[in-house]
């Protein structure tokens with residue numbers, strides 16, 4: 001079978017691999033779609049001594065069950081399924097407490113990231129993937145191409161939103177920065193599941209037009225005037241919650257400068273922006289602000305995202321690439337030429 005393989009720094013190629021054998025508790029999934037994420041670009045740019053070199057990429061995976069192991073119950077050939085982002089154990093203290101995105105078995109302290117398809121385990125940018133049955137969720141009649149990005153691009157905003165859901169009351173203002181792969185789904189999840197006023201920001205006028213059509217009450221250019229606009233829109237107090245799906249210096253600065261006292265920020269984008277935090281007065285943060293370095297999501301978050309998609313209340317803007325064009329897809333994403341989510345289709 002074909003497999004998109006990370007061969008050396010900043011380089012992927014399609015290699016020929018055997019179709020994986022399945023263990024008794026595994027399912028062989030025929031991949032229908034595999035989403036391409038900015039973190040794939042980050043992973044392959046981590047140098048020539050990265051332990052992931054030689055692995056098959058792809059952590060957003062959906063497809064059709066081809067074959068089931070002898071011990072698997074509840075799945076049959078032909079069923080549509082999505083693969084969980086985090087291959088959690090299901091039994092540790094964190095898993096049992098519903099924080100399976102922090103599973104202590106697959107995310108030991110100091111690890112780069114929790115174990116995922118394409119991040120420590122063979123990924124889904126291939127014709128087939130072998131997956132333990134308990135890491136699959138049903139997608140019903142959703143197209144696997146449109147479903148695959150739900151595994152991260154919808155899961156991750158779903159999780160970040162769920163961590164601050166109590167703050168997003170009907171009289172709250174929520175700011176969401178960045179309308180790319182994750183951000184365009186965050187906006188739709190906010191519109192579908194909260195009654196708060198939504199202010200969406202991006203630098204791209206086309207993405208702002210998308211935001212206006214998909215539930216933003218106000219769509220603003222993410223520029224030097226954005227902070228003043230947001231403060232004016234909130235009577236000078238600032239936003240209850242700010243989501244930053246970009247994380248570069250200007251967006252981190254914006255998040256910090258518009259969050260209200262006692263508000264919350266969720267940093268999701270990995271753009272390496274920073275702000276000074278000191279245990280004293282030398283920080284621009286207002287008192288009482290709650291910040292989380294959000295990562296991925298739980299199985300419950302995934303089920304919520306899939307349910308919204310199955311109900312037609314959120315949808316991924318898919319840019320399809322044949323699997324054979326994976327190198328071009330990586331190049332397009334790297335150069336900002338993908339509007340929505342690039343999905344490789346075997």
Ligand SMILES: [Zn+2]
Nearest residue numbers: 037038039152
């Ligand atoms: Zn990702």
Ligand SMILES: [Zn+2]
Nearest residue numbers: 089092095103
């Ligand atoms: Zn666990």
